[in-house]
Amino acid sequence: MSKKARKKATEPQPELKPLATPEPAQYNFFFLPQDIDAQPADERDLHDLMKLWRHGRATKSIWQAISDGYVALFSLVVLGAMVGNVIYEAQGSQAGCESTACLTAKTLLPTATTFACWGLSLAVSGLFGPILASAAEGSWLMAAPVSRRILLRGRLIAPVVLAGVISFAVTCLVGGLSGLSWALAAVAGGGAGVGAAALMALAGAVQSTERTRLIRTVQAACSFAAVAVLALVVCVAAGWLSVPLPEPAQLGIAQVAAMVVGAVGLVAAMGVALRRLDDIRSARLLSGGSLVAGMQGAMFALDFGLVRDILVERNAVKKGYVRSTQGRGLGVMALIWRDFERLFRSPKQFIPLLVSLFVPYAADALGAGQLNPFLSGMALMIAIIPFMGSLRVLSRTGGLARSFPFATTALRTALMAVPTALALVWAAAATPAFVGISSAGVERPVPLAVMASLAVALAGMLAGVRWVTAKKVDFNAPMMATESGAVPPTLIFNIFRGFDVVAVVTAPLILNWGPSWSLGLAALVFVLVRGTFNMDDMKAQSEQLKREQEEAKARTAQPKKRRAPVRTGR
Amino acid sequence: MAKKEPVLSVTDLKKSFGPVVIVSGFSLTVYPGEAVALTGRNGAGKSTILRCIIGADHPDSGQVLVDSVPVLETDPRIRKSVATVIDDLDFFPDLSVVEHLDLLARAHGIPDSDDAVDEVLREVQLVPQSGQLPGTLSSGQRRRLALATAFVRPRTLLVLDEPEQRLDTEGVEWLTQRLIAERDRGLAIVFASHEPALVERVATKVINLKGAMYESGDEQESA
Numbered sequence: 001m002s003k004k005a006r007k008k009a010t011e012p013q014p015e016l017k018p019l020a021t022p023e024p025a026q027y028n029f030f031f032l033p034q035d036i037d038a039q040p041a042d043e044r045d046l047h048d049l050m051k052l053w054r055h056g057r058a059t060k061s062i063w064q065a066i067s068d069g070y071v072a073l074f075s076l077v078v079l080g081a082m083v084g085n086v087i088y089e090a091q092g093s094q095a096g097c098e099s100t101a102c103l104t105a106k107t108l109l110p111t112a113t114t115f116a117c118w119g120l121s122l123a124v125s126g127l128f129g130p131i132l133a134s135a136a137e138g139s140w141l142m143a144a145p146v147s148r149r150i151l152l153r154g155r156l157i158a159p160v161v162l163a164g165v166i167s168f169a170v171t172c173l174v175g176g177l178s179g180l181s182w183a184l185a186a187v188a189g190g191g192a193g194v195g196a197a198a199l200m201a202l203a204g205a206v207q208s209t210e211r212t213r214l215i216r217t218v219q220a221a222c223s224f225a226a227v228a229v230l231a232l233v234v235c236v237a238a239g240w241l242s243v244p245l246p247e248p249a250q251l252g253i254a255q256v257a258a259m260v261v262g263a264v265g266l267v268a269a270m271g272v273a274l275r276r277l278d279d280i281r282s283a284r285l286l287s288g289g290s291l292v293a294g295m296q297g298a299m300f301a302l303d304f305g306l307v308r309d310i311l312v313e314r315n316a317v318k319k320g321y322v323r324s325t326q327g328r329g330l331g332v333m334a335l336i337w338r339d340f341e342r343l344f345r346s347p348k349q350f351i352p353l354l355v356s357l358f359v360p361y362a363a364d365a366l367g368a369g370q371l372n373p374f375l376s377g378m379a380l381m382i383a384i385i386p387f388m389g390s391l392r393v394l395s396r397t398g399g400l401a402r403s404f405p406f407a408t409t410a411l412r413t414a415l416m417a418v419p420t421a422l423a424l425v426w427a428a429a430a431t432p433a434f435v436g437i438s439s440a441g442v443e444r445p446v447p448l449a450v451m452a453s454l455a456v457a458l459a460g461m462l463a464g465v466r467w468v469t470a471k472k473v474d475f476n477a478p479m480m481a482t483e484s485g486a487v488p489p490t491l492i493f494n495i496f497r498g499f500d501v502v503a504v505v506t507a508p509l510i511l512n513w514g515p516s517w518s519l520g521l522a523a524l525v526f527v528l529v530r531g532t533f534n535m536d537d538m539k540a541q542s543e544q545l546k547r548e549q550e551e552a553k554a555r556t557a558q559p560k561k562r563r564a565p566v567r568t569g570r
Numbered sequence: 571m572a573k574k575e576p577v578l579s580v581t582d583l584k585k586s587f588g589p590v591v592i593v594s595g596f597s598l599t600v601y602p603g604e605a606v607a608l609t610g611r612n613g614a615g616k617s618t619i620l621r622c623i624i625g626a627d628h629p630d631s632g633q634v635l636v637d638s639v640p641v642l643e644t645d646p647r648i649r650k651s652v653a654t655v656i657d658d659l660d661f662f663p664d665l666s667v668v669e670h671l672d673l674l675a676r677a678h679g680i681p682d683s684d685d686a687v688d689e690v691l692r693e694v695q696l697v698p699q700s701g702q703l704p705g706t707l708s709s710g711q712r713r714r715l716a717l718a719t720a721f722v723r724p725r726t727l728l729v730l731d732e733p734e735q736r737l738d739t740e741g742v743e744w745l746t747q748r749l750i751a752e753r754d755r756g757l758a759i760v761f762a763s764h765e766p767a768l769v770e771r772v773a774t775k776v777i778n779l780k781g782a783m784y785e786s787g788d789e790q791e792s793a
Contacts, residue, residue, distance in 0.1 A: 316663035317705040324666045324701050326684070327676050334676035342664065389664060398626055398643060399659035403719055404677050405650040 043150040046141065101237040101366050101438060102179055107245045108236075110175040110185070112229035114192040114258075117167035119222035121196040122215055125203035127311070130159040131280060132288030142282040149277040152285075156204045156273055160266075163200040168193030184252045191255035194262035201269035208279035223351075230358050237365030238437040301473045302494055305392065312389065332406060332414035339390055339418040349386040356383035357426060360433035360456070369442035372433070373456045373506035373518075380426060380460025381498050384419055385468060391415040392468040408531040412469070416530065419461050427457035452509055455518035459505035462522060465529045467498035501525055574601045575638065577651075577727050577758035578623065583632035585618050592618045596632070598760075598777070600727070605749065605759040607769040610779035616762035617656070619779075620731050623760060624654050636727055650678070653725035655733055659716045661704035667691070667715055668700040671722045678723040686722055693744070694718045710736045717745065728752060730761040734768055746771050 066073060124130070131152055133142060141151060172189030176182055203215050235241040246254075291314060298306035322345065328337040343350075359379035363372040394401045394411060404411060431453040436443035444452060473494060479486035505525060508517035578600040585593045592615040600606050608616040621627040623634055625643030634641040637651055661670060671690060675683035691697055694714040699707060707715065713736045720728060733749075734742045742765060749772045753759055763769050769776060 313663050313705050316703045320703060320706045321701050322664070322666050322669075322703060324668045327669070327672045330676050330679045330681065332677070334673055338665070338669070338673055345664065390662060393660055393662050397658045397660045399654075399656065400661065402624065402626075402643060402649055402652075402654060403659075403674055403723070405646055405679075406677070407646045408644045410646070 041144060041146050043146045046146065047151060097179055099367075100239070103245060104233050104236045105366050106179045107247075107251055108229050108233045109178045110171055110180065110188040110192075110255075111251070112226050112233065113171045113174040114167075114188065114195065114255075115222045115226035115229060117163075117170060117192050117196050118199055119219050119226060121163040121167065121200050122203060122219035122222065124163075125159065125200055126212065126215060126219070127288075128159075128291060129207060129285065129288035130200055130203050131155045131207055131277070131285060132292060133282075133285040134289045134293065135286060138282055138286040138289065142285065147278060148280070149274065152277045152280070153274065156201070156270075156277065160197045160200045160204070160270070164193040164197030167196035184249070187252045187255045187259075191258035191262065194259045194266060198262045198266035198269055201266055201273050204273035205269050205276060207273075207284065208276040208281075210281075210284065227355055227358070230355075230362060234358060234361045234365045238361070240437075302491055303470075303473060304494070305396070305468060305470050306472075308385070309392070309396070332410060335390065335404075335411075335414045336417045339387075339415060342389065343387070343418065346386075352383040352386070353380075353422065353426065356380050356460075357429055360430045360453075361437060364433045364436060364442070365438045367438075369436070370510060372442065373452065373459070373509040374502060376430065376433075377456045377459040377463065377502035377506050378499070380423065380457060381463040381467065381502055384422060384461055384464040387419050387422060388415070388464055388468045391419075391465065395469040396472075412465075412530045416461075416465060419464065423457040423461035424454075426460075427453045430457070448515055451515035451519060455509060455515045455522055456506060458522040458526075459502045459518070462505065462525045462529055463498040463501035466501050466525075469529065469531075470494055470497050501529075576601050576635075577637060578760065579633075579635040579638075580619075580623065581633045581635075583619065583622055583634065584630045585615075585622055585627065586630055593622075593629075593779075600758045600760060602726070602756045602758055603753060604774045605753045605761070605772050607773035607776045608760070608762040608779060609764070609769060609776060614779035616779060617731050620654075620656060620729055620760065620762055624648075624652055624656070624729050626656070626658065650724070651726045652729060653720040653723060653727070654729045655716050655720050656729070656731040659719070661712075661715070663703060663705055666701045666703060667696050667707070670704070670715065671718055674719055675722050680723070690718045690722045693721070693748070695741075695744075710738060710741065713737055714741065721748070726758060728757055728759045728761075730759070732762055732764060734763060734765040742768060 060068070132155060133152070137151075142148065168189040170189075171192035172185045175185030175188040180188065199218065202218075206212075206214060232241070232243065236243055236245070291310065294310045295307050298304075298310065325341060327334050356376075356379040360372055360376040363369065363375050368375065391412065394404075394415065401408070401411060406414070427450075431446075431450055434442075434444055434449040434452045434456070435446055436449075471490065473488050473491045475488055477488055477490065480489050480492070505518050505521045508521065509515060576599045578598065580596060580598040583593055583596040584591070596615075596619060598606065608619060610616055618627065622629045622632075623636075623641065625634070625641040625645075625648060636648055639645065639647050639651075641648055643649075665673065668687060668691060671687045672683055675686050680686055691700055694717060696711060696714055696718065699711060704712060704715065713733075717730075717733060720730075728749075733745055737745060746768050749759060749761075749768075753772065753774070759772070761772070
């Protein structure tokens with residue numbers, strides 16, 4: 001006990017008195033209807049008030065923010081000009097190309113992109129709403145006796161406009177890069193944009209009915225059409241199919257027709273959606289809002305793994321229940337068996353894997369054979385990540401991994417078994433693309449093509465492993481000084497996780513050094529990603545060793561105590 | 571009679587966060603059949619000690635041995651011996667409740683895992699939820715599942731951080747009975763708790779932690 005505390009304890013304690021009973025508080029206002037003459041709130045005023053509060057909290061004007069961020073703005077302008085120039089040059093060189101591959105790409109790739117944009121717009125609308133409200137709005141405004149139509153009108157218009165603009169830009173870009181004239185590319189983009197906006201408005205119109213079958217059917221049809229057109233591009237370019245292709249101008253007319261139909265659909269769907277805004281349940285609005293909030297948080301930390309985790313968790317909650325099955329095997333075999341069983345539990349995840357198989361064929365057929373290993377590796381990485389759910393869960397927090405009686409290397413190796421098997425099947429199926437299916441691509445002898453395909457498959461798989469085992473950004477670690485302030489290094493490196501593996505492993509193939517180098521690099525990456533050199537463990541072991549050495553040093557440094565002379569009393 | 575070897579031996583543990591010393595000079599020895607309860611107000615260092623014991627946090631100084639092996643979270647020998655329920659337990663979003671338990675039992679090499687899984691599932695009263703995915707469970711049910719993952723596998727040391735959290739009265743009573751039975755069967759238990767009845771009935775030794783202090787302070791208040 002400290003001196004102060006001891007002193008306090010010895011001081012005479014004041015005599016305790018019973019607490020006086022407090023006077024009952026007088027409340028004159030209970031928010032009963034008769035207490036006030038309540039007037040219906042004006043939604044527009046509420047909205048303006050919220051806007052005023054938000055603006056009131058701002059400490060900088062937009063121009064001040066821009067002038068503060070002049071370096072970022074300058075970089076953006078320079079980069080934009082560079083990218084624009086590259087796109088312009090690429091369009092110019094592609095426009096003059098008259099080979100079958102180029103003609104197929106010009107005619108069909110914008111169409112495939114259009115369908116893909118439509119499918120993606122509907123997928124996003126299903127995920128978020130498309131109309132949503134934040135938790136705060138749910139608490140303060142949705143419960144109030146106000147018309148939601150005015151409050152939510154902006155929430156409908158925003159996703160419709162966004163879907164339209166993004167679809168327009170992407171399709172226009174793909175059209176231009178495929179070799180279409182910019183005018184025709186703009187027409188193609190316009191068709192895609194108006195169509196996507198109309199579909200988004202349709203999703204908004206059916207949101208209140210909570211019947212998702214129509215939207216899901218249209219989404220599946222659009223996705224299927226996109227894949228089918230992409231397959232057609234590959235088949236025609238490779239010379240496996242001979243289809244009379246329409247002239248780009250004819251395609252332009254079709255796109256204009258799509259634009260007109262889309263515009264009519266957009267007006268009709270918007271009308272219905274606006275009328276039904278009042279009928280959407282609060283829970284439905286808030287669900288999208290909470291998802292956006294969670295994803296925003298993850299995006300601020302550039303934690304894409306967390307973004308995916310949120311989506312996976314949301315799907316699991318939506319599913320809720322599964323028919324449980326008995327496991328098989330003991331030890332690590334039990335883990336491998338569960339991973340194998342998962343393949344059949346979610347067969348939908350095979351679709352991206354199958355689509356990724358088109359990439360090596362499309363790249364070869366369309367004359368991008370030199371970049372084929374990198375593009376295919378990237379596509380496989382994205383497609384194989386859904387098969388690494390267990391690895392992700394056992395990497396993100398230590399709790400569950402601690403429950404399994406295996407070393408981290410053994411655990412990771414076991415969880416890589418099923419994705420590796422899938423990658424090997426993918427490699428076998430993609431081998432013809434690396435042999436060379438068209439005159440436009442790179443030709444290789446069969447043994448080298450088998451090795452190249454295997455190297456690309458391993459690159460994609462290992463990149464997936466690196467991506468899912470990413471650790472959270474450590475804001476306690478030493479920061480890097482940048483123009484934007486202090487930034488944790490992991491924040492930057494997390495953006496490139498996975499991509500770096502694909503780039504390193506496929507670099508020898510792109511540089512024509514031969515696939516043996518790529519396979520060697522893949523083996524090296526495997527040793528690293530399975531956690532052979534676990535930095536945390538090594539750090540802990542070295543710290544422990546250091547502590548023991550210091551303690552031993554301290555013991556030896558202590559002066560030997562002299563034995564006190566024995567007093568005999570003599 | 572042969573002298574029992576300690577299951578857990580903590581010597582002179584120190585852990586601080588910046589200038590704040592959370593634990594200093596903490597030592598503890600736990601033998602089979604002993605249950606040690608860590609008590610104290612919020613921030614007293616209970617969870618920090620438990621995290622150091624299981625290797626989730628590295629102490630600034632001191633040593634933690636489990637079955638005479640220095641604790642390293644990723645060491646399979648430690649993972650085999652120590653069952654933990656602390657706040658960082660995660661679940662597979664696409665595996666049902668019963669599949670989690672089945673997987674853990676099999677991973678630990680239990681040949682007839684069905685019986686063990688069924689028994690634990692009944693005990694934690696999650697039979698009706700056995701097919702549910704973890705995301706749909708209530709917080710109390712998730713806690714029961716977390717406790718079940720510790721009981722469905724072999725262990726020599728059980729480390730629990732406020733195991734009574736989010737359990738209903740009936741659940742706390744079940745947990746108390748279960749921990750008493752585990753202790754009497756020779757398992758070593760270290761747990762932190764704010765539930766006086768649980769501590770009183772289960773613990774063979776209670777350590778009341780007094781709290782953190784600044785490094786510059788002249789007095790260490792941890793018990």
